[in-house]
Amino acid sequence: TRQTEETKGNRELHVKTTLRELIIYLVFLIILCVVTFGMTSTTMYYYTKVMSDLFLDTTHESGGTFRTITNVEDFWKFARGPLVRGLHWETWYNNDALPPSEQGYIYYENKLLGLPRLRQLKVSSNSCVVHENFKDVIRECYDSYSSNLEDKTSVVNLDNYTAFTYKTEEELDGSSHEATIATYSGAGYVQNLGKTQNESLEVINYLFKKLWITRGTRVAFVDFTVYNANINLFCAIRLIVEFPATGGAIPSWDFRTVKLIRYVTIKDYFIMACEFIFVLFIAYYIVEEALEIKKHKLSYFKSLWNILDLTVIIIALLCIAFDIYRTVEVDNKLSELISHPDQYADFEFLSYWQTRFDNAIAIAVFFAWVKIFKYISFNKTMTQLSSTLGRCAKDLLGFAVMFFIIFLAFTQLGYLLFGTQVKDFSNFGNSFFTLFRIILGDFDFHQLEAANRYLGPIFFMLFVFFVFFVLINMFLAIINDTYSEVKGDMANQMNEFEMTDYFKRGYQK
Amino acid sequence: TRQTEETKGNRELHVKTTLRELIIYLVFLIILCVVTFGMTSTTMYYYTKVMSDLFLDTTHESGGTFRTITNVEDFWKFARGPLVRGLHWETWYNNDALPPSEQGYIYYENKLLGLPRLRQLKVSSNSCVVHENFKDVIRECYDSYSSNLEDKTSVVNLDNYTAFTYKTEEELDGSSHEATIATYSGAGYVQNLGKTQNESLEVINYLFKKLWITRGTRVAFVDFTVYNANINLFCAIRLIVEFPATGGAIPSWDFRTVKLIRYVTIKDYFIMACEFIFVLFIAYYIVEEALEIKKHKLSYFKSLWNILDLTVIIIALLCIAFDIYRTVEVDNKLSELISHPDQYADFEFLSYWQTRFDNAIAIAVFFAWVKIFKYISFNKTMTQLSSTLGRCAKDLLGFAVMFFIIFLAFTQLGYLLFGTQVKDFSNFGNSFFTLFRIILGDFDFHQLEAANRYLGPIFFMLFVFFVFFVLINMFLAIINDTYSEVKGDMANQMNEFEMTDYFKRGYQK
Amino acid sequence: TRQTEETKGNRELHVKTTLRELIIYLVFLIILCVVTFGMTSTTMYYYTKVMSDLFLDTTHESGGTFRTITNVEDFWKFARGPLVRGLHWETWYNNDALPPSEQGYIYYENKLLGLPRLRQLKVSSNSCVVHENFKDVIRECYDSYSSNLEDKTSVVNLDNYTAFTYKTEEELDGSSHEATIATYSGAGYVQNLGKTQNESLEVINYLFKKLWITRGTRVAFVDFTVYNANINLFCAIRLIVEFPATGGAIPSWDFRTVKLIRYVTIKDYFIMACEFIFVLFIAYYIVEEALEIKKHKLSYFKSLWNILDLTVIIIALLCIAFDIYRTVEVDNKLSELISHPDQYADFEFLSYWQTRFDNAIAIAVFFAWVKIFKYISFNKTMTQLSSTLGRCAKDLLGFAVMFFIIFLAFTQLGYLLFGTQVKDFSNFGNSFFTLFRIILGDFDFHQLEAANRYLGPIFFMLFVFFVFFVLINMFLAIINDTYSEVKGDMANQMNEFEMTDYFKRGYQK
Amino acid sequence: TRQTEETKGNRELHVKTTLRELIIYLVFLIILCVVTFGMTSTTMYYYTKVMSDLFLDTTHESGGTFRTITNVEDFWKFARGPLVRGLHWETWYNNDALPPSEQGYIYYENKLLGLPRLRQLKVSSNSCVVHENFKDVIRECYDSYSSNLEDKTSVVNLDNYTAFTYKTEEELDGSSHEATIATYSGAGYVQNLGKTQNESLEVINYLFKKLWITRGTRVAFVDFTVYNANINLFCAIRLIVEFPATGGAIPSWDFRTVKLIRYVTIKDYFIMACEFIFVLFIAYYIVEEALEIKKHKLSYFKSLWNILDLTVIIIALLCIAFDIYRTVEVDNKLSELISHPDQYADFEFLSYWQTRFDNAIAIAVFFAWVKIFKYISFNKTMTQLSSTLGRCAKDLLGFAVMFFIIFLAFTQLGYLLFGTQVKDFSNFGNSFFTLFRIILGDFDFHQLEAANRYLGPIFFMLFVFFVFFVLINMFLAIINDTYSEVKGDMANQMNEFEMTDYFKRGYQK
């Protein structure tokens, strides 16, 4: 954004320069969009959906599904039924056996990479203190999960199973996972399943009979990765069942559909070309911003636009770096996997960072879009709107402080009053967003009423009255009033030389 | 709209002329409404509902329905069960056999025209490129559907079935169909079902045993048309099951309830008379507009009202033309069908264009309604409102540009962040409408949160804050402010001669 | 409202008079509220709920309920199962037989009055015209129901059943019923069920075997009434299954919980006393209004308040008349019923008018509440608000015209575009209310999208933009602007003598 | 708030004092938050959820759950199935028997304290009056529940069961319970279940066979308490089935998750320390307020802030008192329970007051948050907002009167029109909140339409028009207009010495 500033003296030249800069910027933006949209596709959603339908919504013997697991028994029913049948497709739909070369494909299309893996984490017995009154009655006590309470005892096992031996995070090359209740470490007791239905079923039945899941178990993971060659996508699947200290079980899941192999079809190579141009652009902008920083020193960082520029550049650089690392890493993984097909294929780490990478790019594109405003802000109508925003900023800030104190007071009240009963208020964050959603008209009044017959409705009424009626309307009053002022001021001002004038003149020539 | 302009000098005459024109126009509008409402009826909805209940919501042996199909096996279960039983009603409800003359009626009332037809489309093997790493392991690869990747190989078959022979779109006289994932051509492998439950079941079992649906299959269609003589309506039914390249299956459907035979009862002939008057009106307006165009030349096209007039006339002409074509075509089809009852009755094309015809008429009526404003716009209160709209148009436009840049930035962000997980963000269009619906308070926060525990809520908060609070309120401020201005201006103006004055004077005489 | 007007000269006296009138009026209002709330109770809802749970939500052999009936077979399954079991409770919950004196009570508490009755209506064969093309194929044609197309043929039957003999509305002493699709006459083919499960089952099986419901059947009714002595409430139950000309079946129902016997407990006699006072009040107001009409002649009817007074009085008189009629009629009915317990107990007519009576009273109370404004309207703040409403009335009216033309245009467009597919648009009325609900943020976008992939979203966007954003905001602008004006004007006016001043002075003395 | 007032003369000193006071107050607030958040945890919600999943959502033999109970039979099915199996866990998930020391734990983790208890309440026969017409037919009549109609007759029973002997509230040491339909006394017929599945089943089967629940039964309770040592939480569970006078059954429930034992872990002792500091603070504030009251006498109570201070102090004192009582009481209970494990453990009273205690604390914290405004109210922007609120208070009050008269009129109308059919209108309170929710866009139009085809939509339209469009917008107009005024006034005022100035000066030194 160098040139813009230098030419403030000459209005017409300024417009000309801005226009040129705008066009260059639009080219950059288009390239960026092509690159990001090239990375994703609507198929990705369907892939996630097909996989989650298969593993989450297929019913087991008693009619439940993975989503409806509420205790240990349900977990084993799921494992013996939908899990094993979903992982190993050994016949055609009319029950003809599949030829060996076509086995190992989920839905006949999705190659199961390596072996699926079961993993669990336990806490050790008496990891918590029992109150004196109960000391004689209650002998054992298993606390909620915390990595330093982990049970690390290994049992000698005769039958060639690894399921009862504790392995550390390093041994497993794992990483921690944030589930519903807690964040679990990458360590634990690990057991691979088999290559066929029968083998897997045998493993599961053995673990079931030997009470693999004990009172100390706090979480069990099922991990595997599938690859679909038709659409060149990986799906790293993790099914999680948490066994909280309260008893019972809480299922959750993670389906990461990612494009780890980037360049296969012709379209992919076109994207590659765009990515190359993108790198050039980034190089160009780096140089430009470096020059500006050198010139303006610290005052450079006072402009919000400059900060935006820097952010985009930094995100872009990180993404480029990851892109290279990913390409290398995937290649290594796959080569190893193909030579050793009988081990667990760990795409956890790669898929995790790939989704972070996708998110980073998405945010960069968002900022790039916002930057357009920089170029069109000297149009009059736009000025009117943006100076309205600017002028009422102080009032809005004062308002925001008031708003948030009240809002937080209500959040805390909601959490303390209904937290033990209503999911939407079960922690401070949920409570905050629930109140936010009430403003938009999305809420469940009956739950509040059920949780507390009198305080529920009163809380609701007070909140709606103060926040929805009074505060939101005051917000509106602030904007409305400021807009009138700004418009009045602008009417008195002289009309500045605008971009439209520039075009008109060009047209008249 | 000729007369209106010529008489601008004389205010009273102007009102008189406008009034006359308005009355003529209202007559036209009434005729138009009679014609359109004569074409439709509430029964149509119930017909659609009854048919979709039967084919979409009847359960098969394992308790699923057409709506819950998720794989090839489910499709065959549906075909063997609800489909065959729904198509062929051979006994009364108390299991007494129906007399032959009453067979072939769905729900005892709806004649199944000709034979139902199964059709599928495949893509050829190795229609896509497998990445080098997997070349040795994955031998076959079936791309997502695209008409140029279609598998056109035919298999010689001994048993008198046409199901394994590829036919082109021309041979089948078919047309393309836009389903959930892709748009499919009218070609494919075709097989008619039988005239009785047993015949149809035999066909279906043969196809099932011979693995008619293969890994290459991308879509299967079930097509048939029923006619209900009681209410004189056709229902062209198409059940679609897509088999995406991801594996699994996605069902969709199309129930087109249309009135292909127009003139049967006395009421129908009354509508016919109205249609005739309508044609006369159109002729009259064509002449009028032609005269105006001749007079005003190009400047004619500068008025929005004139464009509206032309649009209505053109739609009307197209509809009249189609009306004639349809009457002839249906007659031919039906004659042929009655002489050859054992072939597939293709009402696909006719019903498709009939629904387009209905839509076109609906839009024409909408425009005709809007045109009323032309005649009532010189009333004072109305002027106040419309000039408010007019005056803030420029501001609103500037605002709209700002709004849409931000909105599109959020749309893209939503798509990239949540597209692989959440249906409502699974493509750019969905993402756009989902954000639009958030403004109206219709959204699913929990899905966002599940897709991305941190970015989901942040995205939601930012969007609501900027778009719902700031931008929508600014929108309101613009309108509010302009209205005050306009009202102030109008108060200073002299009161124009109004239509109400005209009535008052007539009353005083 | 006599005194108010006479004393306009003297401000203080005026306030005094008004105050006295207000107090009298409040006494009247309290009496009215006591009477209306005495007639109803929360128990009524639970009674309706318990009865509808029993008959609508109990599952039959194939797992469906009355609500899920979609064809004739389902109807018979319901009749054989939940209906017969729900009507006749012959054992305790532990299967001990009930003593004869305790039989005939649904849920052991609700006396089934008389015998339940089945009734059906048919249309005659060839009640409609078959188009020429189909004349040879389709021999019979049964039109949609219309009372003049009714099939009145009776079949001679040997087995002592009345089910195949047509009876007119007069013979049955019936009345017409408005169901989902059509309004049905009170005539038809009638069959009483038995007094025990076995008797009823026998009747139902006979009708089933003899194909009582034919292709011509358009509706079947199940009628019966229960009385609960514990809470002294009747529930007149009607289950309706319509068989539209499209085939299939559409269930609906009517549970009328009414208090036909008014005076039983002590509380009831207290209500009776209030009713007596209420009658006196009405007499007083009749005299007053009569005097006013005599004095002011026609100009009396120009005041909206007077019209309101008259309306309340007329409703009250009608209700008093019905109250007397009902008391007499119920007594007759019950005496007859108890002497002839083996016939159908027709509470249809009484319960129908009782609900109308309840509604009329409810509306009268509403108007009585609104009338309070007459007495408090001379307070300053209130004047400000009501004169805002008054002053912007003209603008709002002009706006309303504009709004309704656009709204109706959209309604018609919605009906024509989506009417055949979406229930919410299946007729003009539904379409109107659906669009109304969109404004409030209650809608189903996905249905619109499914009905028409392109026009659905476009329609939705246009509607929301024009109606929700532009028109609603303009509405707000009108009110906002007028309020500012009024407040400005009021500030300049002198402060009128207010009711608060009156109180202050009284306080100072 | 002593110091603030004394220093009004000297602006700078005032700010300094306020700042000091604010800091002290913030410390107090933080301590308070630590204490309240220390008492609760997210685990509490999961505990409630796991318990309610187990007892409310587990299916019995016919597929229903506790939630779907609609008659006496369902209740017994629930008792024999999910209740007995849920209470007594006697085997591991793989059916290995549990060692005796690990029995008696629900989900292997939650100790069932004492024996579960069944209790019922009856009304006596002929507790109501049967109308003359029915006197001969209906011999018995059981009124709705009311404590003075209770049936207190005891039956001699041979088999060592207490179930048929009436016990008073004092004998049972019980308290009344407010359920869905009525409030029930703590008396009744009581029966403890056994220690094992077999014992409990035997009790239940005996009661079932002997028709324990009769026509007079109005409510049945199942009470028990579990304790989870892992997370140190009690859950007092009460399942209620009401048998209204209408017949049928209505289930409800109460899961009170409370932390009755406060100090076990190290974290708990940290909270204890904070509680001690909290008590000191309260003592300090008591002294301060006492001094103020002494000084200002009655005028002290005119300030809203002072009332707030007093409220917080009083709540705090009550909570401290209860805290001590609870600690002693729980200790006694538990000691007794451990010595007599074969009796019913009544935690009803304690858990009830513990939840009240939690609610009281929550409200105190809310008020404490609100008090922050006292300290930040002399900032300019804040003044602008609060004086807007203050100035429009009178107008808003007038508006509120108008609003509530209309709103109540609609509430009554809704209740009388739809009360017998629609749950949301089944009593005055529900009707009020339902209308309130319509304003926020959360409603079910179809229910209204089903209840009354014509009055439903009309009612809805009128309500939305008057309340949503007119009144809410007028509300907005009032705030908007006042804000403009206030802002205008403030602009003319001199800038007061603000807290920000104070900081600036400190910075410049």
Ligand SMILES: [Ca+2]
């Ligand atoms: Ca909403």
